[in-house]
Amino acid sequence: MPDLKLTVNGIEATVLADPSTSLLSVLRKHFHLTGAKYACGEGQCGACTVMVGGEAVRSCVFPIHNVGQKYVETIEGLANSAHLHPIQQAFLDASAFQCGFCTPGMIMASVALLDRNPAPSVEEIRAGLAGNVCRCGTYSRIVKAVQSAAKAGRNA
Amino acid sequence: MLMKFVDDSKENVPKRSESLIVGIKGDDMHQAQVQIPTEEPPPLPENDRLKAIGKRATRWDGNLKVSGSGKYTADIRLPGMLYAQMVDATVPHAKVVSIDTTEAEKMPGVKAVHVVEHVLGNAQLRDPKQELPSKYPIVRYAGQPVAAVAAVSPQLARAAALKVKVKYAPLPFVVDRDDARKHDAPLVYPGPADQAGTAGGGGGPKNVPQVGNVHGPAEHKVGYIDEGFSDAAEVVEARYITQVQTHSALETHGVVADWKPDVLTVYASTQGTSTVRDELAYVFSLPKNKVRVITEYMGGGFGAKFGAGNFGVVATHLSKKAGAPVWLMLDRQQEHLSVGNRPDSDQSLKIGAKKDGTLSAIQLVSYGTAGCGTGAGCSGPAINMYKCPNVHTQEYDVFINGGPAASFRAPGHPQGCFALEQSIDELAEKLGMDPLDFRDKNDEFEPRRVERRIGRAKFGWDQRRKAGSDPGPVKRGMGVAQAVWYRIIHMDSAAEVRVHQDGSVELMSGVQDIGGGIKTVLAQVVAEEFGLTPKDISIRIGDTQYPSGPPSGGSCTTASITPAARNAAYQAKLAFLRSVAPALNVSSDDLVLQDGHVRSKSDSSKSWTFKRAAAKMRTSEIAARADRVPDYKNVGRRLNYGGVHFIEISVDTEMGHIHVERALAVQDCGRPMNPLHLESQINGGVLQGISYALYENRILDKQKGLMVNPNFDFYKVIGAQETPKIEIHVIENYLGLSSTDAGGIGEPSTMATAAAIANAFYNATGVRMRRTPMTPAAVLETLGKVRSVTA
Numbered sequence: 028m029p030d031l032k033l034t035v036n037g038i039e040a041t042v043l044a045d046p047s048t049s050l051l052s053v054l055r056k057h058f059h060l061t062g063a064k065y066a067c068g069e070g071q072c073g074a075c076t077v078m079v080g081g082e083a084v085r086s087c088v089f090p091i092h093n094v095g096q097k098y099v100e101t102i103e104g105l106a107n108s109a110h111l112h113p114i115q116q117a118f119l120d121a122s123a124f125q126c127g128f129c130t131p132g133m134i135m136a137s138v139a140l141l142d143r144n145p146a147p148s149v150e151e152i153r154a155g156l157a158g159n160v161c162r163c164g165t166y167s168r169i170v171k172a173v174q175s176a177a178k179a180g181r182n183a
Numbered sequence: 184m185l186m187k188f189v190d191d192s193k194e195n196v197p198k199r200s201e202s203l204i205v206g207i208k209g210d211d212m213h214q215a216q217v218q219i220p221t222e223e224p225p226p227l228p229e230n231d232r233l234k235a236i237g238k239r240a241t242r243w244d245g246n247l248k249v250s251g252s253g254k255y256t257a258d259i260r261l262p263g264m265l266y267a268q269m270v271d272a273t274v275p276h277a278k279v280v281s282i283d284t285t286e287a288e289k290m291p292g293v294k295a296v297h298v299v300e301h302v303l304g305n306a307q308l309r310d311p312k313q314e315l316p317s318k319y320p321i322v323r324y325a326g327q328p329v330a331a332v333a334a335v336s337p338q339l340a341r342a343a344a345l346k347v348k349v350k351y352a353p354l355p356f357v358v359d360r361d362d363a364r365k366h367d368a369p370l371v372y373p374g375p376a377d378q379a380g381t382a383g384g385g386g387g388p389k390n391v392p393q394v395g396n397v398h399g400p401a402e403h404k405v406g407y408i409d410e411g412f413s414d415a416a417e418v419v420e421a422r423y424i425t426q427v428q429t430h431s432a433l434e435t436h437g438v439v440a441d442w443k444p445d446v447l448t449v450y451a452s453t454q455g456t457s458t459v460r461d462e463l464a465y466v467f468s469l470p471k472n473k474v475r476v477i478t479e480y481m482g483g484g485f486g487a488k489f490g491a492g493n494f495g496v497v498a499t500h501l502s503k504k505a506g507a508p509v510w511l512m513l514d515r516q517q518e519h520l521s522v523g524n525r526p527d528s529d530q531s532l533k534i535g536a537k538k539d540g541t542l543s544a545i546q547l548v549s550y551g552t553a554g555c556g557t558g559a560g561c562s563g564p565a566i567n568m569y570k571c572p573n574v575h576t577q578e579y580d581v582f583i584n585g586g587p588a589a590s591f592r593a594p595g596h597p598q599g600c601f602a603l604e605q606s607i608d609e610l611a612e613k614l615g616m617d618p619l620d621f622r623d624k625n626d627e628f629e630p631r632r633v634e635r636r637i638g639r640a641k642f643g644w645d646q647r648r649k650a651g652s653d654p655g656p657v658k659r660g661m662g663v664a665q666a667v668w669y670r671i672i673h674m675d676s677a678a679e680v681r682v683h684q685d686g687s688v689e690l691m692s693g694v695q696d697i698g699g700g701i702k703t704v705l706a707q708v709v710a711e712e713f714g715l716t717p718k719d720i721s722i723r724i725g726d727t728q729y730p731s732g733p734p735s736g737g738s739c740t741t742a743s744i745t746p747a748a749r750n751a752a753y754q755a756k757l758a759f760l761r762s763v764a765p766a767l768n769v770s771s772d773d774l775v776l777q778d779g780h781v782r783s784k785s786d787s788s789k790s791w792t793f794k795r796a797a798a799k800m801r802t803s804e805i806a807a808r809a810d811r812v813p814d815y816k817n818v819g820r821r822l823n824y825g826g827v828h829f830i831e832i833s834v835d836t837e838m839g840h841i842h843v844e845r846a847l848a849v850q851d852c853g854r855p856m857n858p859l860h861l862e863s864q865i866n867g868g869v870l871q872g873i874s875y876a877l878y879e880n881r882i883l884d885k886q887k888g889l890m891v892n893p894n895f896d897f898y899k900v901i902g903a904q905e906t907p908k909i910e911i912h913v914i915e916n917y918l919g920l921s922s923t924d925a926g927g928i929g930e931p932s933t934m935a936t937a938a939a940i941a942n943a944f945y946n947a948t949g950v951r952m953r954r955t956p957m958t959p960a961a962v963l964e965t966l967g968k969v970r971s972v973t974a
Binding site: 074 | 895
C-alpha cells in the first residue's frame with residue numbers, strides 16, 4: 028500500500044492506505060474525524076458529505092486517490108475556536124435537526140450550496156439539498172436555516 | 184417492552200388535597216381538586232405562568248450536534264478496538280448444513296470468530312420437536328445473521344467474513360403475503376410459532392390458532408356485530424392494502440462491546456439503555472450490576488432499537504473471545520433486511536351507521552405480514568377512535584420468509600387509520616354529511632373535537648369543493664384524518680439532581696435522547712424549579728450507571744421521566760434551602776429561587792445570587808433522587824392522545840404524480856413542554872406519513888426471495904424537495920396526572936397523514952385510493968388509465 032498525502036482542515040498527514048479506500052473511512056479511522064457519518068455507503072443520503080477542493084462530495088464513495096492535491100474540509104474544520112460558522116449558527120438558531128445524525132453532512136452540503144449561490148431561492152435550496160436525507164423530517168427548518176444564513180452572509 | 188399502566192388509586196400512600204388545572208386551554212380549562220401524594224411538589228400552573236417549562240428553549244446539546252462533535256455509537260474509539268463484520272444468510276429459507284470458519288480464523292489480523300447459536304427476533308416454534316434438531320438455527324429469511332468475525336480493521340473483517348463458508352440445504356420459501364396464505368404454500372414454520380419476548384421486552388399474542396402460515400385471529404368483540412349492521416341505514420365495505428416500510432433510521436443499528444472481567448460496557452445505538460442491559464445480562468448470565476450500557480447520542484430509531492439485537496449479542500461474544508473491544512455497526516442493506524420493519528396489511532373493513540349519523544357497527548378482518556415474526560395487527564384505530572356499540576376485529580399474522588418486523592412509530596396505526604378514516608369519509612358521504620360533522624357526531628374525545636374545530640377554521644376546510652371538481656388533468660383536493668394513541672407510562676423512570684457548592688446543578692438519568700430533545704426538556708424542568716435557565720443545568724443521561732431511565736417507545740419518554748426529574752429537583756431544592764438558610768439568617772420556608780437568585784419572600788432587600796448562596800452550603804454537594812410515582816387519580820379525562828391532520832394535494836391524472844401542497848397538524852400531548860421541539864417532531868411525523876403514503880416500499884423478489892431495493896436509491900424516503908408547507912398547532916390539554924403533566928407526541932403525529940392524503944385524493948379525483956404507496960403507477964391504475972401494475 029502506498030503512502031498518500033492528504034490535507035484535511037489545514038493539517039497535512041501521510042496515510043498508508045489502499046488508494047481505493049473511501050475518503051470517509053480514512054477521515055474517520057486515520058484522522059479520527061467522526062463528524063462525517065456512514066449511513067448508506069452508496070452516496071445516496073449525504074450524511075458523509077465533506078468538501079474536496081471546495082466542492083461537496085459524498086466521502087463514502089469518494090476514493091482517496093481522487094483527492095490529489097485538493098484541500099479536504101470537514102465539519103470539524105468549519106468553526107474556529109471562538110465562533111461557529113454562520114451556517115452552523117443558523118442551524119443551531121433554527122433548531123434545524125432532531126437526532127443530529129444527518130446534520131454534519133447537511134451543513135457541509137449547505138456550505139457548498141451557498142458558496143455556489145449566495146442568494147438561493149427556496150426552490151434552489153431544496154434542490155441543492157435533494158440528496159441529503161433527514162429521516163427525522165426536519166427539512167422545513169433546514170431550508171429556513173440556509174435562507175437565514177444566506178441573508179446574514181449578504182448583510183455581513 | 185414492558186409498559187405499565189398504573190394510576191395511584193390503589194396505592195396506600197399519604198395524600199393531600201391540591202387544586203390542579205385540567206382541560207383544554209381556550210375551551211374547558213378549569214381547576215379541579217385532586218388528592219396527590221403528600222411528597223409531591225406543588226402543582227404547576229399553566230404554561231403562560233412558567234419561566235422555563237413550555238418555552239421554546241433551543242437544543243441543550245445543539246452546539247455539539249452542529250459542530251459534528253457529538254459522539255454517536257459508530258464514533259466510539261477504544262484502545263485496541265477490533266472491527267466486526269456479520270456473515271448473513273444469502274438464501275431466504277434453508278437448513279445450515281455446515282459452517283467452516285477455519286480459513287477466516289487463519290487470516291492475519293483476525294482475532295475472533297463467532298457462529299450464531301440462537302437468533303433473536305424471529306418467532307419460535309410452539310413445539311420445537313416439530314423440527315429436526317440442528318446445530319445451527321434454521322434460516323428463515325435472507326439476511327439472517329449466521330456468523331461474524333472480528334479483525335483489526337473493517338476491511339480485514341469484511342475480507343474474512345467472505346472466507347466463512349456456509350453450506351445451505353435450501354428449503355422452499357415464500358415471500359409474498361397472498362402466496363403465503365394459500366393452502367399449498369411453502370411453510371415458514373412447520374407448526375404453530377409465536378413471537379418470543381426477550382429480557383429486553385417484546386413478544387406477540389400467544390396460543391392463537393395457526394393454519395399453515397396464517398397465525399390468528401387475535402379477536403376483539405364488543406356488542407353484537409350482526410345487530411349493528413341490521414340497525415345501519417348505510418354500510419360501506421372495502422378492502423385496503425398497505426406495504427412494508429422499513430424504519431431507515433439514518434444511523435444503522437450497532438454497538439461497541441467491551442468485555443472486561445469486572446464489567447461489560449456496551450455503547451449502543453438504542454432507544455433503551457436499560458433494555459439492552461437487561462437482555463445482555465440475561466444472555467450472558469451476568470448480574471445487572473456487571474453490565475453498563477451507554478448511549479450518549481443516537482441517530483434515530485423509530486421503534487426498531489430496543490434490546491441488544493443479534494448484532495449486540497454477537498459483538499459481545501466476539502469481545503469476550505478476543506479480549507478486546509469490538510465495534511459492530513450494520514450496513515444499510517443489513518439495516519433494511521434484518522432489524523425490523525412496519526408490517527404490511529390487507530384489511531377488509533365494513534362499517535355502518537344509522538340514519539341519524541351514529542355509527543352502529545365496525546368490523547375489521549386484517550391480514551398482515553411481520554415477516555418471520557408476528558405483530559401485524561392494525562385494529563387499534565377501529566377499536567379506539569370512535570364510539571360504536573358493536574365492534575368486531577380479527578387480526579391475522581401471515582408468516583413469510585422475510586425479516587421480522589419491529590415496533591414502528593405507532594405500530595399498526597397508520598395502516599389501521601388508512602382504512603378506517605377512508606371508510607368514515609365514505610360513510611359520511613353516503614349519509615350526506617360533511618366528514619368533520621360526521622366525526623363530531625361519533626367521536627367523544629374532547630381534544631380531537633377542539634382540534635377539528637381549530638383545523639376547520641385554520642385550513643379553510645369550508646372552501647373544500649365537491650369531489651372531482653377540477654375539469655383539467657391536474658386535480659386538487661382536501662382531506663382530513665385523525666389519530667388515536669394511548670397514555671403509556673414507564674414506571675422505571677428515575678432521576679437524580681445534584682447541587683454543588685460552586686452553584687452548578689446537574690441531573691442524571693439512564694434515559695436516552697433519541698432525537699426528540701429530552702435533554703433540553705429535562706434541563707427546563709430543573710431550571711424551572713431552581714429559578715435558573717436550561718443552559719445552567721448539566722444533563723447527563725444515556726447511561727445505565729445513572730438512575731433507571733425509561734425505554735423511549737410508545738411516546739412515553741417525556742410523560743414518564745419529567746415528573747421524576749421535577750420531583751428530584753424539588754427535593755434537592757428543599758434540601759438546598761435548608762442547607763443555606765442558617766448562613767443567610769432566614770428561615771428556609773421564607774426563601775424562594777427566582778431568576779438566578781435566592782430571595783426572601785418576606786423581606787425583598789434580602790437577595791443573593793444562586794452562586795453566592797450555594798457557597799453557603801454545609802456540604803460540598805446536595806443530591807436527591809426521585810422515582811416516577813403513579814399517575815394521580817384521573818379526574819374524568821379520557822387518557823388518550825388525539826391529533827387531526829388536514830392535507831391538500833394535487834394529482835396529475837396523466838402522469839400519476841401526487842404533490843402534497845400543504846398540511847396542517849393539530850395535536851395534543853398533555854402539557855406541551857417545549858413547543859420548539861414538539862413542532863419539530865410533528866413536522867417529522869407528517870413527513871414520515873407522506874413518505875409512507877407515497878414513496879417507501881420494501882420489495883421482495885418472489886423468484887429469489889431477496890430484497891431488491893435494500894438501499895436509499897430504490898427505497899425512496901422523502902427529501903427536501905417533496906416537503907410541503909406544514910402548519911402546526913398544538914393545544915394545551917391539561918390532564919392533571921403528574922407533577923409535570925407532560926404527554927407524548929412521537930406516535931400521534933404520524934398515523935393520520937396517509938389516510939388524510941387518501942381522503943384528499945378522493946376529493947381531488949372522485950376515485951378512492953385504497954392502497955399504498957400511491958406511486959404514479961398505482962395512481963394511474965386506480966384511475967383506470969393503465970392496466971394492472973405489480974410492484
